[in-house]
Structures are given as C-alpha cells and as structure tokens.
Amino acid sequence: MRLGFLADFLSRTVLTGFLTGVGVQVSLLEVSGLLGLHSTGNHPLTEILHDLRSIGETNPYAVAVSLAVLVIILGGRKISEKVPGGLIAVLAAIAASWALNLGAHLETLGAVPSGLPTLGLPQLDWSWPLIQKLTAPRPGLLRGHSRAERGDFARLRRQVRDRFDENVDMVGLGMANLGAGLSGTFIVNGSPTNTEMVASGGGRSQVSQLTTSVIVLLVLLFLTGPLAYLPTAVLSAIVFLVAVKMIDIQGMRRIFIEARAEFWVALLTAATVVVVGVEQGIVLAMVLSLLDHVRRGYRGSNTVIAADKRKKGWQMVPLNPPQQIAPGLLVYCFSHSLYYANCAQFSEEVLRLAKTRTPAPLDCLCVEAAAIGDVDFSAAAMLRSIFTQLREQGIRLVFTNVSPALHAQFERHGLTELLGANAIYGSVHAVIADHEEKVAAAATTAIEGGESDESDDGART
Template sequence: MRLKLFSGLRPLDLRGSGRDALAGVVLASMNVPQVLGYTSIAAMPVVTGLYTVLLPLIAFAIFGSSRHLVVAADSATAAIFSGALTPMAPAGSEKYVALVAMLALLTAGLLLVARIFKLGFLASFLARTVLTGFLTGVGFQVGIAMLGGMLGIDTPSHRTLQQVGDLFENGWQFDLQTFGLSLLVVSAILLGHRFAPRFPVALVAVLGAIAVSAKLHFEARGIAVIGEVPGGLPSIKWPEASLQEIIALLPTAASCFVMIIAQSAATSKVYAIRYRETLDEDADVLGLSVANAAAAISGAFVVNGSPTQTAMADSSGARSQVAQLVFAGLVLAVLLFFTGPLQYLPRCVLASIVFTIAVGMVDVKGLRSILRESKGEFYLAVFTAAAVVFIGVEDGILMAIVLSLIRHVKHSYKPHTQMLAPDQTGRWAPTPAVPGSQTAPGLIVYRFGADLFYANEERFVNEVRALVERAPSKVQWFIVDAEAITDLDYSAGQSIRSLLEDLRHQGTQVWFARVSSYLRSDMDRHGVAAILGEAGIFERLHEAIAATGEGRKESVEEM
C-alpha cells in the first residue's frame, strides 16, 4: 500500500496558501460553535467537540487526497452512536466516553480494511435517494431531541417518540427565559443563513451569550449553563473496553462506517468535479481511517467527511487542506487559552445551534426534486426518513442499505426490454417487447436491459418463448441484442442452453449480437457459445441482421 502524503495540500503556492489561511479563520469562526453543538447529539462532554477538529483534522490533511473535504464531528454519525451507546452506559460518563473512543477505533479499523481491500465501492450501495431520506430523518430526530434543551424541559429518553412524550409529561418545567433566548438564537442564525451566509452568526451568538451570561449570572436565574470546560491538550490514551463490549459495538461501528464511506465519497466527488481535480478515493479512505484513530486516542468521537462543513469551507474560499490546518491551529489556541469563558455558555444556545443544523438537514428541495422525477423513489426516501424517526438512526441506516439493495435488485430483476418493430413509416424502431409483434416476417430483434443472473433468467426465457410462440409468422431468426448484458452466471447459462436447444428443435435460430469480451468469456465457460456456434455470435447488430438474408440489406442500412 503506497502512501501519498499531503496530497490535499500540494501544489503549494504563496498566494493560494494565504487565501486558504484566511478561509481557515472564517471556517473556524463558523464551525467551532457547530462542533460544540454536536456534543449534545453525541452525549459527550463539550470539550470533545473541539478535540474532533484537532488531531483528526490534521490526520486527514496528511493522509487524505481531497483538497476540500472537512473531516470533523458530524450530526449523522453522532446520532447513530449516541442512540446505540446510551443504553450501555450513562451519557457523558467516563464509561460512556471510553465506549465512544473504542467505537471510533473500531470504525477506523473497518475503514482500514476497506482501504486494504479497496472496498470504497460499498458507498454505491447507499442510493442517493435513500441517503436523502436518511439525512432528512436524522434532521427530524435531532431537531426533536434539541427541543427539550431549548424549552428548559428534561427529555431523558433516547427514542424520538419517547422524547415527544417527555416534552408533554414534563411540560411544567418550561422556562420562558430559556425559550426566549433559544428563539432569539434560532431566529438570528436562520436569518443570517438567508441574508448573510458567510457571516459567523453562530459564533457571535455564542460569544454574546457567554458575555451576557457571565454578567447577569444566568445560572442563578434558572438558565442552565454547560459548566467548567477543561482546557489544554487532550490526553493521548488507548481506549479500553471488554471483548464483550467490543462485540456489542461492532454493528454500530459498521453503521458509522457505511455512513462515512457514503457521505465522504459523495462530498469529495462533488468538489473534485467542480474544480476539475484528481481524486484518490483509496487515499481518502485511509485518511478517514487515520482521522478516526486519532479521534479514538485523543478522547474525541467518530468523525466524518461533513457535507455541511465542507460547503462552509468552500464558501469561505478554501481550496486546499491549508484551510483545515489553520482551523485546527485556531482550535488549539482555544483549548490552550480560551476554554475558561465557555463555562458560562447557556445549554439552550448549543441546543439552538444544533436545531438550526437539523433544520438544514431536512432536504425539502431534494425531496421535491425526487418527487418530480420518480414517485416510487420519493416514497422510498420518505419511508427511510420515517424509519429513522420511529425506529432509530442505527436501524434506519441498516434499513437504508437494505432498501438500496432491494431497489438495485428490482431493477436488475425486471429490466427494460425492447424489440425492433416497424413504425408508421415502415422503418424499424425500438418499441416495448410485446408478444404478438415482430421485427420483420421471420425475424425478431430483442434487447434485454440487464446482466443475466439467477434472479432474472426465468423472465428472459419466458419472454423470449412468448415472443416466438405468439409472433404473427413463424420465427426463423431470433437475434438478442446483448449490448447491456456483460455478465452471465451459471444458473442463467443453464437456462439459456435449454432455451436454445428447444428453439432449435422448433426451427428457430437464436443469435447473440453486440457480444462483449466479458460476456463471450461467460458464454464459453457455461457452454452457451458451443450451442450457438461461431456463426451465431456477432460483434455488431447490423452484421447479425444482414446475415439473415440479402433482402434485409436496405432495412439494415436505414437503421
């Protein structure tokens, strides 16, 4: 495994580095409040949010290849593990923090395995439609989880429906001052996103809330604050957990792994295409692995290639990982010199910041776009979102994967099939393969739109038989346009051999055209080529049609 270090920084130039350094300052001003807020979702101590943008950020800048991807705390992965780990240990406890660190290490291990065996293609199994629904569901779940903190109401449950019940049951705890402050922060941030997207409204809200809280003693007035935040560098230590706990954490680590692979790969590709840059996906997977290992040993939690934070970096003018390194340097300064004032930060302010992030995750525009183009995929996205809200994030991501695979198999099981048939002018044109029609007297040209395998072989065989049996005249030649068929498995091979022999006994010659080298290899291996013979396999469709007789030459040339 050859390492290419600092790919996301090279080539360096003085002007570009200065621009990226300034972008890093802007990025830090917008993102520090966010990573502090993510600790509310992760149920971790507030300072660990800063840890996620220190060593992990530096690790990815060294080992990754993307010049744009920001690897840090992420709401989706935080929601995945917090729901799974809180039953194992009290939120924020020493044991919980240790389990979270071990989870990050396990996730790093899975990412390393993915890099060694080049399993980055697994990201493709989470369809964009399903991912949109999943993130929308996470947005609803996180938003509801933050309502308690914004209203001053305890919501000890970790399931969304139970949290809604807690809001009603403990409604007597509602605090008007807390709610008023939350409403002010949410309104300011949402308006800032609308009218001044590059202005660090969240940072101003945090700094203003800290100053007013310290001056007016918010804690004494009944507004909860986060309390003392330890300063200095994070302690470097190996996470500890029993074998039984490690086994229990593996499914959650797998869920985080899938989300990291899917989100990071999609985000990296978007910006690589936008700026016409070369992307090494294997290097990015390695960078994500090292970043999560760095998070594990520094007391942080799982990190991910964040789409929202990467978009923030891009809008700030960042064009290389120099910006992320400057961001990490500023976080280091905060840890060393400025954690003291954080103790006055009202908890409702952090909850409000996370609530606005959750609102942004509810992708109404994306769902509308899906609905316009495909109602079936829209229902799939909505179902995934509902599963996250009603079942849970970890189960939701597993369901998202299953639904994506089912969708893929469904398309492969029931692909589009066509045949050439005369149109109103008499010219041959592609039409749906409907029994009772033919291309020309004695000829059917048929196209199957997917690879042939055990799940769709019966559909192929039955449709071919129906087309032959119900043709207007006896079919002498049946040509399969195999352009879309690149693979033929054992089961399909046996069925096609039987079909070819049966049709030959009926006096119908079956030929395959546009046969790729991959399909030809499978045909040879499964005995299909031996039955067809060399005369029955063609590289081009027009050659096969021309071979059926000179009388068709004119029609072939018109195609």
C-alpha cells in the same frame, strides 16, 4: 479492506429520506435544550413526550437565549450567507452570560480542561467484562457511521463537483481514530449535522478543516476559560437550526412527483430513523436500495428492434405485437444482466417471440446483448434449454454486441461451442446481412432444384 463501494448502494432517494429522518430526529432531541429542560435519553419520540409533560418547568432564561441565538443566525443569513451567525451568537452569549451571571439561572457548559492532550499508548485491560463492553457497540458504530457518513460526505462532494474516493476517505477517518486512541479522545466519525455545518458555513475544501483545527488549538491553549460561561441552550439552538435545514421537504416533494414508488421508500427510511433509530435506518436504507435495484432488473422492460420505414432506419418497439426486422428474422433486446431471478422472463419472452409468423415464419432469433453484462449459472442452463427448444422448431439462436467479458462467460459455460462459431455477431447489421444472404442462397437452391426437376421430367417424357 476497500469496502468503500458499499456507499454506492445508498441511492439518492434513500439518502434523501435518511438525511430528512436524521434532521427530524436531531431537531426533536434538541427541543429540551431550547426549553432548558432536563434530557432523558436519545429517543426523539420519548424525548418530545417528556418535554410536553414537563412544559410547565420551562426555563424562561433558556428560552430567551435560544430565541436570541435563532434571531442572530437567521438574521445573519438574511443579510448574507457569509455572515458567521453561529460564531457571533456564541461570542455574544458568552459575553452576556459573564456580564449578567446567567449561570445562576440556566445550565452552562462549565469548566473545560485546557492544554494539549497527552500522547501515548493507552493502558490495556484484558478483563472479559471490559472486552464485552468494548465489542458490544462495534456493529452499531460500523452501521451508524461508516456507510451513512460516506453517503452524506459523498453528497456534499458531488454538490461542489469534487472527485472523491470513499476508500481514501475511510483511510483518513481511520488515521484520525488512531490519533484519537493515542491521545485519549473521543471516537472520530463523520456526522450529517457536522457535514451540514461545514456546507452551510461555506466549506468546500480541506482549508475549512485546517482552519477548524487551528481554531480548536487556539481555544484549547488560551480560550477554555470563557467557554465555561457558554449556556448549553446556545448549542441546542445551533444544532436545532442545522437539523431543521437537513429536512429536505423540497427533495421529498420532487421524489413524490417524479417517482411515486421511490417516495414511499424514502418516507419509510425517514420514519425508521425517527421511530427506531439511526443505525436501523441505515440498514433499512441499504436493504431498500438493493431491493429497488433488484426490482428494476427482475422484470425489465424489454423490446424488439424493428424497421422504421418512415425514417429508413430502425426503432425500438414493444414485444407485443412482435415485429420482425427482416422477413424471418427477429431481434430481441434484453435490458439487464441475466441471472437466476430474471432468466424465467427471458425464457418466456423468447419462446413467445418464436411463435411469430408475420410476415414470414421465424428462421432466426437474435438476442441484442449490449445490456447483458453477466450470465450466471442458472441463466446459462436456461440458454442451453432455449437453444434446444428453438433448434427443434428450426429456429437459429444468435447473439450480437456481445462484450469481451460476456464472451468469456459464454466460453466458460460452454455456450459458444453449443451455439456454433457463427452464432455471435459484431452488430445487428451483420446479422441482417448474413440472414439475407442465407435466405437468398436458400431461394437460389430452391430455384435450381425446381429447374433440375423440370429437366428430369422432360427427359423421362
């Protein structure tokens, strides 16, 4: 359906907050595994409260294994980022568990089925209770995976300066799920923690995924037996470290320094992920990103172009006090597309500028339209009203730097015919030249009219 563009509405600020929230959430959920406690659910705050109440039941074997894994992984990073600390920790834990019979003291992975999955169409059951079960989680899956993982995967791709197409990525994910459906496996989706694992392991291309596929194939065929000895605390420790690495304190601090308002948006997103849930956090992230976009365009920082006598050129200056670029001519720069929410601002500022009397009464008001990419129905109605009010004051309304797309919209709304054929210019230079020519012509006409009046007076005398 080519809905990959939705990922563009996850701003970097919101994405930083979202991933930080995911890191906090996952790390809190893994504490019970580190301590060898029984997990009660997927809500991080509830889980951490349960862990505090059950702290007396902590399994010392699980704690020892967890600490050993953390030391191996962090120690390997100190030596070199290329040291596969996680892989070393898993192999060492399997060997130690087998040799020391740790399965008698803590929870292990247990028997893992070996061999390749059987391919074929699944048995279909069209009973209404099953259909309800299957359809109920669909919105959550769509919200919780497609957009977030697109944004996270896009972040990784940008880090390695790799070009990507979200639509192609989603097609690949869909094909993977088709394979999962034909082989009876779990739903295939992306994950911020999995992406971080790939990134921290040095994965920068499809080679990392192909290597993983080969390793999984070998494990399924020959190595599922040893996996039975793997303590689950090892997996908790590995995921815990990955989640902690996702908590971007430095990024949040940078946002706080550079954009205070955006920091609170990011913090709210992170808090929603932790307190409410990932799906709700993604929805909030999308909504906040869109609201931030609307906020920036709703009340834009507009300017006028004035003459810069020192540098013999032009400069952008604030609307107040208004400055004419030439006597009787004012050029107004609007910084956003015109639509129903900001057309009132446009109208207020233009009518206020129309009252300019310095250094001369305003004859022409030019709108510099390079930043105006779109005019909706409400904005078109506003422009017609503005044109009428300015004409009653003897002020021409003209436009410059109008793109072909905007010109087509002017045609569709009837604005081109209303403004007149000579009201759209290709540049500010052209507007100034035409205005000065009209002023000169008016002055010449006035002088000639004055001389004619003097001749008539002499003849009558």
